[in-house]
Amino acid sequence: MEIVYQPYIDPEFESLIERINAPRVCIDNDTCQHCTVVKVDSANRHGILLEMVQVLTDLDLVISKSYICSDGGWLMDVFHVRDQLGKKITDETLNLYIQQELCDTKMRAGVPKELQTCQKRKLRPCHISTEHTALEITGRDRPGLMSDISAALYELGCHIMTAVAWTHNGRMACIIQVEDGLKGGPIMVQKRLALVQEKLESVVEGHHENRDKKSVLLTAPAADRTHTERRLHQMMYAEKDYEPCQGCDGSCRYWNGCKKTHVTVETCKEKGYSVVNVRSRDRNKLLFDTVCVLTDMQYVVFHAAVSLKGSMANQEYFIRRQDGSSLASETESRKLAQCLVAAIERRVSHGLRLDICTENKMGLLWYLTRVFRENGLSITRTEIGTHGERASGCFYVTDASGNDANPRTVELVRQQIGGSVFVVNKSPNSSLSISRSNGEMEERPRFSLGNLLWSQLERLTFSFGH
Structure with a gap:
């Protein structure tokens, strides 16, 4: 009988790497006039991008810009965020909480009550309680x-x-x-x-x-x-x-005002990436849902760019499998496209x-x-x-x-x-009309958690010093 020896890897090794290369989080309220800029530099690992997006969306913050680069075992992510009223995040307690959570996304335990008070509303729990x-x-x-x-x-x-x-x-x-x-x-x-x-x-x-x-x-x-x-x-x-999901077949040629979801998966042979392009109506938590599918299907995002044109969001991801290879077959690409369409449609x-x-x-x-x-x-x-x-x-x-x-x-x-x-x-103009129990009507402005505005991005290798 052949005996195969495999190297022992201490389960604490990954956390050791993270402790040596502790994440650096910068919360900047000076660079941008209309939003708070959250910059994260960290050692990369599978799922960390999704965990970061979770931190922000669990606080009901609006992500108005995001660009991602995680080549070479290191990630540099930038998020432009606002609160539900469209204002910067100026509360120091909330900023400290965001910084702590982004530095240690594995130890998350829900939003503390004091932060719910500073947000002036109850935040619905996104983590299953440990008491029930x-x-x-x-x-x-x-x-x-x-x-x-x-x-x-x-x-x-x-x-x-x-x-x-x-x-x-x-x-x-x-x-x-x-x-x-x-x-x-x-x-x-x-x-x-x-x-x-x-x-x-x-x-x-x-x-x-x-x-x-x-x-x-x-x-x-x-x-x-x-x-x-x-x-x-x-x-x-x-x-x-996801099996019945097809999205648009492309016959509309994208730019002719089609409001359906478009997903294409192509291969970039020069760099060894699979390039995923997603075009859909913008809505809240769109980025979370898309990254969630890619993560749980064991794909790694190396570069990403998301932009908004009118009511439509455009997302582009450069991905590989966890083993470092690009998508191997047309069947795999078609399944990924179906799953992305399903993830976008589920929350509609x-x-x-x-x-x-x-x-x-x-x-x-x-x-x-x-x-x-x-x-x-x-x-x-x-x-x-x-x-x-x-x-x-x-x-x-x-x-x-x-x-x-x-x-x-x-x-x-x-x-x-x-x-x-x-x-x-x-309502037709995308605001929310609210009918109260006394029959009166009032209008509330619409703020999407998934408003991802980066219309000027031309290249994924955008300078992170910008």
Whole structure:
């Protein structure tokens, strides 16, 4: 028998390299008149770009410019950011927090309450809490599914603390955090956990195509849980929601005003890169979603440039596989293109948005989703969380056929739900029209988290001393 010897690599070696070459973060409020410039120099490793984007988007900051270079084992990234009001980041506490988080992205534990206070609003958690039991649910989407899931949890005495659900191409992915409705805290009794899983699987799998595939996963409290939205992308990918995605076939020749998503993957033989070009409508967290797919599909971004022209965003990535090679086949390139289109489409909100703030109580999500269901409304996307005695979140709803909800039906729903309910519509000029419970209308300016403006970039090797 042949004996193969492999070198031992200490698992602490990578962190040692990072400690020797500690990241340098500069937060500059003087160079640019309208935004704060965040510059990061660091030793490179797989996934660090995504972690940096997470730091900024979790704080609801607007990334207005970004350019990336990570050749030769070292990265130099620049982000131009603003707050939701379009102003510079001048709060010293927030600047210090950004600097600390970018220097140690592996040790992230959510946004502290004092920073939420300085931001003057509650930031919804993007990391699964270490104090609750997490449920990951996937399956075929159908009308009333969220209502059935929340009803089952209510019957089992589970109090839903947060819930985030996406639907796309007939698929659904949902992450729910629950605690014991009687004792509080995570559910630790194994028999009860098994009962919860069995009940939820019976709700979901009655319409699931692959009975051999588990549709419900329960995870105990842990400090290393994946970022919620990144995990939703992974769950949707596992459901193969990308297979129907094609984007535009290019017959519009790009510049003829087409608003569809364009993705091309080409090979740069001279440098050994695969060049990915993405053109789509701009929206919030567009950069996060794109980089998330590239990272989780084990591609490394060496250079990137993103620009905005009107309402359309243009992204260009020079990538390789983790083993250093470019994409090997047309099939691989086509799959990557499909996955990028899917990642962009998943967060595109279909339907009318309802923002809800009401009293936090046992069975709240079941009650809300039951009201929607009884009035013939389907949920296409939801995000809800609890903050002490209050619960707040948003729901995107359509009628049972996927068309716009009837205004009279929406008004009836608002009256039944009670509390503070705001109906948010996208107006033709891209601002947000907000209908309050008293029927008055006001306009709120639109600030996209994914506004990535770099229209003057001509070359990826742009000088970092600029």
